[in-house]
Amino acid sequence: MNVAAGIGTYQSLLNWWQGHGLPGWILEAIWMVAMAVIVTVVILISVLFLIWLERKVSGDIQSRVGPNRVGGRFGPLQTVADALKLLMKEDIIPAGADRAIFILAPFVVFVPTLLVFLVVPFSDRWIVKDLNLGVLFVVAVSAFPVIGLFMAGWASNNKYAMLGAMRAAAQTMSYEIPLILAMVCVVVAAGSLRIGDIVGAQRDGHWFILRFPLQIAFLLYLITSMAELKRVPFDLPEAESELVAGYHVEYTGMRFAIFFIGEFAHLFFVAAFCTTLFLGAWEGPLLPPAVWFLVKTYAVILVIMWVRWTLPRLRIDQIMGFAWKLLVPAALATVLLTSLVGTS
Amino acid sequence: MGPQHPSTHGVLRLKLTLDGEVIVACDPVIGYLHRGMEKIGENRTYAQFIPYTDRIDYLSSASNNEAFVLAVERLAGIEVPERAQYLRVILLELNRIASHLVFVATFANDLAATTAFLYAFREREVIMDLFEMWTGARLTQSWIRIGGVGSDIPGGFESKAREFCRMLGPRLDEYDALLTGNRIFRVRTEGIGMLPPEEAIDYGCSGPTLRGSGIAFDLRRAEPYEVYGKLGFEVITDTACDCMGRYRVRMQEMRQSVRIIEQCLDQLPAGQVQAKVSRALRPPAGEAYGRVESPRGEFGCYVVSDGGTMPLRVRVRAPSFYHMAVLPEMLRGWKVGDVIAILGSIDIVLGEIDR
Amino acid sequence: MTSRPTKRHNYLAEIVGGAWSIAKGMAVTFRNALRRPITENYPAQRPAIPPAWRGKMVHKRGEDGRPRCTACMACQKACPSLAIVEIKGDEEKGRERRATSYVWDASRCLFCNQCVEACPFDAIKLGQEYGMIAESRDQTRFDLPELLEPAEEGEP
Numbered sequence: 001m002n003v004a005a006g007i008g009t010y011q012s013l014l015n016w017w018q019g020h021g022l023p024g025w026i027l028e029a030i031w032m033v034a035m036a037v038i039v040t041v042v043i044l045i046s047v048l049f050l051i052w053l054e055r056k057v058s059g060d061i062q063s064r065v066g067p068n069r070v071g072g073r074f075g076p077l078q079t080v081a082d083a084l085k086l087l088m089k090e091d092i093i094p095a096g097a098d099r100a101i102f103i104l105a106p107f108v109v110f111v112p113t114l115l116v117f118l119v120v121p122f123s124d125r126w127i128v129k130d131l132n133l134g135v136l137f138v139v140a141v142s143a144f145p146v147i148g149l150f151m152a153g154w155a156s157n158n159k160y161a162m163l164g165a166m167r168a169a170a171q172t173m174s175y176e177i178p179l180i181l182a183m184v185c186v187v188v189a190a191g192s193l194r195i196g197d198i199v200g201a202q203r204d205g206h207w208f209i210l211r212f213p214l215q216i217a218f219l220l221y222l223i224t225s226m227a228e229l230k231r232v233p234f235d236l237p238e239a240e241s242e243l244v245a246g247y248h249v250e251y252t253g254m255r256f257a258i259f260f261i262g263e264f265a266h267l268f269f270v271a272a273f274c275t276t277l278f279l280g281a282w283e284g285p286l287l288p289p290a291v292w293f294l295v296k297t298y299a300v301i302l303v304i305m306w307v308r309w310t311l312p313r314l315r316i317d318q319i320m321g322f323a324w325k326l327l328v329p330a331a332l333a334t335v336l337l338t339s340l341v342g343t344s
Numbered sequence: 345m346g347p348q349h350p351s352t353h354g355v356l357r358l359k360l361t362l363d364g365e366v367i368v369a370c371d372p373v374i375g376y377l378h379r380g381m382e383k384i385g386e387n388r389t390y391a392q393f394i395p396y397t398d399r400i401d402y403l404s405s406a407s408n409n410e411a412f413v414l415a416v417e418r419l420a421g422i423e424v425p426e427r428a429q430y431l432r433v434i435l436l437e438l439n440r441i442a443s444h445l446v447f448v449a450t451f452a453n454d455l456a457a458t459t460a461f462l463y464a465f466r467e468r469e470v471i472m473d474l475f476e477m478w479t480g481a482r483l484t485q486s487w488i489r490i491g492g493v494g495s496d497i498p499g500g501f502e503s504k505a506r507e508f509c510r511m512l513g514p515r516l517d518e519y520d521a522l523l524t525g526n527r528i529f530r531v532r533t534e535g536i537g538m539l540p541p542e543e544a545i546d547y548g549c550s551g552p553t554l555r556g557s558g559i560a561f562d563l564r565r566a567e568p569y570e571v572y573g574k575l576g577f578e579v580i581t582d583t584a585c586d587c588m589g590r591y592r593v594r595m596q597e598m599r600q601s602v603r604i605i606e607q608c609l610d611q612l613p614a615g616q617v618q619a620k621v622s623r624a625l626r627p628p629a630g631e632a633y634g635r636v637e638s639p640r641g642e643f644g645c646y647v648v649s650d651g652g653t654m655p656l657r658v659r660v661r662a663p664s665f666y667h668m669a670v671l672p673e674m675l676r677g678w679k680v681g682d683v684i685a686i687l688g689s690i691d692i693v694l695g696e697i698d699r
Numbered sequence: 700m701t702s703r704p705t706k707r708h709n710y711l712a713e714i715v716g717g718a719w720s721i722a723k724g725m726a727v728t729f730r731n732a733l734r735r736p737i738t739e740n741y742p743a744q745r746p747a748i749p750p751a752w753r754g755k756m757v758h759k760r761g762e763d764g765r766p767r768c769t770a771c772m773a774c775q776k777a778c779p780s781l782a783i784v785e786i787k788g789d790e791e792k793g794r795e796r797r798a799t800s801y802v803w804d805a806s807r808c809l810f811c812n813q814c815v816e817a818c819p820f821d822a823i824k825l826g827q828e829y830g831m832i833a834e835s836r837d838q839t840r841f842d843l844p845e846l847l848e849p850a851e852e853g854e855p
Binding site for chain 3: 057059060061062063064065068306307309310311326
């Protein structure tokens with residue numbers, strides 16, 4: 001019951017392939033493409049489901065029904081309808097905008113979000129690539145979307161979009177530090193950057209969330225992730241009801257849809273990674289591991305949505321103050337505590 | 345900050361001069377909702393003008409009716425039956441609660457607590473149902489007529505109203521748990537948008553905006569009209585002078601309004617609900633000023649009669665107009681992100697500013 | 700900021716207090732999530748309209764089945780917004796007269812009830828219908844045949 005079994009599938013396939021005299025690199029190429037397609041499809045379907053779930057959950061909290069028309073009584077195809085609508089919108093690129101960067105920006109934000117799913121263990125045998133530097137890979141790739149935000153704001157040729165992008169970038173970069181430190185706590189506790197080892201260290205119900213002081217790291221991870229996702233209470237960069245428009249104000253149709261899908265894909269990743277780091281990933285009795293993984297991930301997602309629909313928004317200077325004056329010291333203290341107390 | 349607002353204050357344009365993030369000056373531009381109410385008043389009979397008064401401050405239409413009708417009744421020397429007076433107070437206080445619920449909803453929505461917005465509107469729906477049951481309309485009832493009210497309360501109204509009064513208290517407690525005590529809400533509203541009491545008086549502020557700066561002036565106490573003199577209620581003040589203070593005043597006022605409604609229902613005497621008033625009323629020449637404590641402050645109607653069926657002049661004193669005048673003072677020195685909170689906390693309605 | 704000596708103590712108290720207030724708020728939303736939604740699923744579910752509702756104008760019939768309206772124009776005089784456009788009556792005089800045409804413009808009407816209260820014959824009321832949809836201006840005007848309430852059983 002370990003992650004190497006996933007590699008075992010590839011290995012046996014490679015043996016069969018080379019047994020027929022075919023060069024190994026072709027199989028590798030096919031495998032990579034197949035993995036990319038599968039991961040993308042899984043994520044897109046999850047995103048469709050997540051957007052529907054968000055609307056239903058917000059409806060429940062607010063004493064109303066969410067979507068209930070498209071595709072039956074629970075409106076499951078609502079997101080499909082919305083995506084089709086966005087596809088049919090006119091594609092406007094503002095005059096004076098930097099075309100190349102304008103077109104590239106949504107992808108710089110979206111693609112890294114897809115890329116990090118490489119190291120997410122959906123089950124004991126399904127992880128695309130169990131890199132030795134799993135956590136470091138996640139941290140590194142997660143830094144890319146910040147550039148995308150900036151590109152979007154700059155290329156829009158709109159001073160309000162630029163201001164919004166600067167705020168978004170400042171917020172994202174500030175919250176990365178406590179986020180990374182929270183992940184460092186887990187790495188210290190597990191003794192390795194490799195996802196397989198982190199999951200292994202939580203075997204048999206010894207989930208990291210039960211280990212002091214990793215509860216604080218868990219809270220830190222959740223809070224900083226909400227800020228990274230730019231969700232309420234940290235959604236000022238996206239909030240149009242404030243004076244300055246968001247960084248993606250000039251984007252229409254499918255380009256906007258890519259930002260939007262990227263945000264929800266990031267949400268799914270955050271929750272999946274949280275389960276991996278703190279809740280023992282796919283571990284659990286009776287049900288198959290993949291099911292447990294999804295159950296835990298969706299539990300985290302529901303908590304994040306719950307918070308979003310309860311709290312008001314913070315002002316930008318309060319957001320920055322919160323990060324630097326509270327979270328960074330707390331994160332540093334937790335790392336110290338973990339290295340003193342929580343190693344396995 | 346253009347005329348189109350995602351928040352429901354109305355069509356207002358604020359020209360802000362900024363120094364970085366800090367506001368240096370503010371120039372409000374109004375008039376987008378001007379409908380010529382006062383001019384219309386010169387061309388309608390007294391009875392015909394009442395539906396127009398509804399639409400001045402559309403969130404609490406009964407207060408507008410009341411101010412105009414008080415002025416006209418003073419001019420013409422009309423006595424209103426006691427039952428009608430109690431019914432008017434019930435209508436006015438229900439309107440007050442409805443208006444304050446809209447305030448809570450839009451204030452929370454401006455600060456991105458969308459859920460509180462929907463909860464407040466859910467409670468307001470019950471009030472709308474009460475209005476529907478009694479007057480036949482949800483928002484602009486125009487049910488306060490010269491000499492009384494449009495009709496008596498139907499059977500079943502009293503029990504539904506009492507049930508609403510019982511239900512509202514716990515719901516307000518929920519809003520307290522969700523908003524008032526919430527750290528983020530407090531950080532966004534405490535100490536923001538200070539309005540010193542002297543400045544509030546200088547600018548002619550009234551209502552919760554004034555009482556949120558610690559001055560206990562409520563027209564229902566200072567110059568009781570209808571049966572307010574016989575009812576027991578507290579005048580709510582808050583010494584905080586900030587957005588949170590004004591918010592707290594309105595929250596508490598809702599509880600006081602519930603008290604008033606219950607007292608009215610208890611003390612409701614039998615009798616007529618409408619005095620005999622000619623449809624083509626000709627009040628003697630003269631002038632009168634009727635003022636009421638609307639949810640926003642002192643709403644006044646100055647009516648000049650020349651003896652004809654139509655008034656010579658109708659002048660409306662809208663509280664939001666004076667609060668809009670003090671807004672630039674309140675905004676100076678704060679950040680752009682606070683504009684929404686401060687604007688929301690003074691609870692303006694463009695309908696009455698622009699008329 | 701608080702004064703220096705108590706700063707450290709307040710800092711921790713603020714954090715705990717803040718977290719607790721957020722938790723209380725989340726409990727409220729959670730409780731509400733468990734309540735049934737209050738949405739009425741229009742158009743499958745229609746709202747219950749109380750009898751006092753002021754909707755589309757309805758002309759009442761007298762004992763003989765004819766409209767009660769005598770074309771006395773009292774409603775037109777009382778209307779603040781010129782919503783009663785045209786009233787025509789037959790050749791009779793006084794109480795015997797009956798309206799032959801009565802054009803009411805729903806787009807001008809304020810539904811304020813002044814016309815109903817002005818009518819000396821209790822001939823009109825603002826009824827229960829709320830869903831008036833028009834696709835052009837001329838569809839907002841209604842004449843007497845459309846406004847007259849349905850005939851009773853067995854009446855002419």
